[in-house]
Amino acid sequence: xxxxxVVTRNSPERTRGxxxxxxxxxxxxxxxxxxxTRAVRDRVWEVMEEWFGTVADEGVLMTWVDxxxxxxxxxxxxxxxxxxxxxxxxxxxxxxxxxxxxDSTLTSE
Numbered sequence: 001x002x003x004x005x006v007v008t009r010n011s012p013e014r015t016r017g018x019x020x021x022x023x024x025x026x027x028x029x030x031x032x033x034x035x036x037t038r039a040v041r042d043r044v045w046e047v048m049e050e051w052f053g054t055v056a057d058e059g060v061l062m063t064w065v066d067x068x069x070x071x072x073x074x075x076x077x078x079x080x081x082x083x084x085x086x087x088x089x090x091x092x093x094x095x096x097x098x099x100x101x102x103d104s105t106l107t108s109e
Contacts, residue, residue, distance in 0.1 A: 002065040004036040006044070009059035009079065015051055019044070036064075045076055052078045 006019055008029040016029070022044060023031035036044075041064065048060050059079030066074040070087040077085075084095045 001035040001037055004033045004041050004044075004062065004064040006031040006048075007059075007061045010055050010057050011060065012051075012055050012058075015048070015060075018047060018051075048078060 019031045023033040025031050062076045064074050070090045071092050085092045086095050
């Protein structure tokens, strides 16, 4: 069991109520649970995935300590902008596609 943190953006009341029923809301849209088991954490995430996408510009991020992963931190993300978390020398980096306006300014010289 380890500290789990969930951060939401533009989430519907149903999502906020669900998270508040199993975690403490320490700031608007920020939920923590110091001893959430893996099974409960996975179930919370399954619910987030099922309910996700009903509101425009919605976002959900969940993170917890995982000593087997780069940086010893696991991260799950739902929402836009879409990004991939990439292991680079033991550190997570966020990789996103460039907007079309910036993509054309790059050259391969």
